[in-house]
Amino acid sequence: AQRVTQPEKLLSVFKGAPVELKCNYSYSGSPELFWYVQYSRQRLQLLLRHISRESIKGFTADLNKGETSFHLKKPFAQEEDSAMYYCALSGPRNTGFQKLVFGTGTRLLVSP
Amino acid sequence: DAGVTQSPTHLIKTRGQQVTLRCSPKSGHDTVSWYQQALGQGPQFIFQYYEEEERQRGNFPDRFSGHQFPNYSSELNVNALLLGDSALYLCASSLGGDGNGYTFGSGTRLTVV
Numbered sequence: 001a002q003r004v005t006q007p008e009k010l011l012s013v014f015k016g017a018p019v020e021l022k023c024n025y026s027y028s029g030s031p032e033l034f035w036y037v038q039y040s041r042q043r044l045q046l047l048l049r050h051i052s053r054e055s056i057k058g059f060t061a062d063l064n065k066g067e068t069s070f071h072l073k074k075p076f077a078q079e080e081d082s083a084m085y086y087c088a089l090s091g092p093r094n095t096g097f098q099k100l101v102f103g104t105g106t107r108l109l110v111s112p
Numbered sequence: 113d114a115g116v117t118q119s120p121t122h123l124i125k126t127r128g129q130q131v132t133l134r135c136s137p138k139s140g141h142d143t144v145s146w147y148q149q150a151l152g153q154g155p156q157f158i159f160q161y162y163e164e165e166e167r168q169r170g171n172f173p174d175r176f177s178g179h180q181f182p183n184y185s186s187e188l189n190v191n192a193l194l195l196g197d198s199a200l201y202l203c204a205s206s207l208g209g210d211g212n213g214y215t216f217g218s219g220t221r222l223t224v225v
């Protein structure tokens with residue numbers, strides 16, 4: 001079964017504190033992993049994908065296949081990071097049409 | 113480029129009625145996927161259209177149906193509405209069904225009373 005678990009509904013931190021949003025997944029094979037973000041009154045948008053190994057807005061995410069995790073991290077949170085974050089997976093690239101399976105999301109609140 | 117556009121933005125329907133939601137994909141995209149996002153939940157995949165055919169379907173009843181037009185735009189139809197169908201319906205477009213390239217619309221908020 002394909003499943004994404006985000007154990008925290010809400011994560012509240014102070015500005016400048018480190019942030020880690022947890023994501024665990026279940027998938028038979030090698031999925032593609034993503035983090036999507038939804039800022040207040042904005043549409044859902046891609047933050048980063050594991051295949052790119054990129055850092056966006058200071059966020060990074062490492063795929064740990066042994067622990068089937070894809071946690072999102074940022075060393076110093078900013079108030080503008082406050083948003084809803086969704087972890088998602090899809091099937092491997094170039095294997096046909098892909099759907100996204102989302103977790104339930106974690107709301108990040110960064111206080112001044 | 114307006115990206116993915118959805119209409120209407122809000123809709124209120126009565127139980128048992130039928131509803132049609134519309135989506136225009138981002139310019140250059142040819143695949144449209146629909147997702148249902150209930151309150152407090154992540155988006156759930158309904159189905160995906162490419163070349164005017166349904167390519168994949170999630171775990172939704174036949175009351176949910178769709179269509180894709182030659183210009184790649186798409187409709188989502190829901191018959192015999194239930195209170196539980198109240199949700200935000202998201203449309204996402206991509207090129208060739210590539211899961212890495214989804215662009216989402218702002219959604220249609222459907223309330224069933």
